[in-house]
Each structure stands twice: as structure tokens, then as C-alpha cells.
Amino acid sequence: MAYVINDDCISCGACQPECPVDAISEGDGKFVIDAEKCIDCGSCAAVCPVSAPNAE
Numbered sequence: 126m127a128y129v130i131n132d133d134c135i136s137c138g139a140c141q142p143e144c145p146v147d148a149i150s151e152g153d154g155k156f157v158i159d160a161e162k163c164i165d166c167g168s169c170a171a172v173c174p175v176s177a178p179n180a181e
């Protein structure tokens with residue numbers, strides 16, 4: 126299980142500093158979550174203005 130950022134991401138960067146395990150980085154056109162690091166805390170989803178991170 127891991128959160129995944131969908132294509133609604135506007136690359137605002139708000140989620141990156143909220144992640145306790147530093148799993149979020151800027152990708153090509155959107156931010157991405159490292160599924161190996163994500164602990165499903167939901168902090169990224171809580172701050173995202175467009176609800177792009179979702180639990181898979």
C-alpha cells in the first residue's frame with residue numbers, strides 16, 4: 126500500500142515538506158511518491174489543494 130499522486134497535481138510542492146519519511150519528490154510534470162518509502166499517513170493528501178494524492 127502507498128499513496129499515489131494522480132495527474133491533477135499542479136506541482137505546487139505543498140505536500141513535499143509534510144511527508145515524514147521524505148517519500149515525495151518532483152517528477153516530470155507532477156510530484157511523485159516513492160511507494161517503497163510511503164507509510165500511508167495521509168499527510169500529503171491533507172494539504173493538497175487539488176486532492177491529487179490518493180490511497181491505492
Ligand code: SF4
Pocket residue numbers: 128143144145146147148149158162163164165166167168169170178
Ligand atoms: Fe508521505 Fe504520508 Fe503522503 Fe505517504 S501518505 S507520501 S508517507 S505524506
Ligand code: SF4
Pocket residue numbers: 130133134135136137138139140141156169172173174175176177178
Ligand atoms: Fe501536487 Fe498536491 Fe503535492 Fe501540490 S500538494 S505538489 S498539487 S500532489
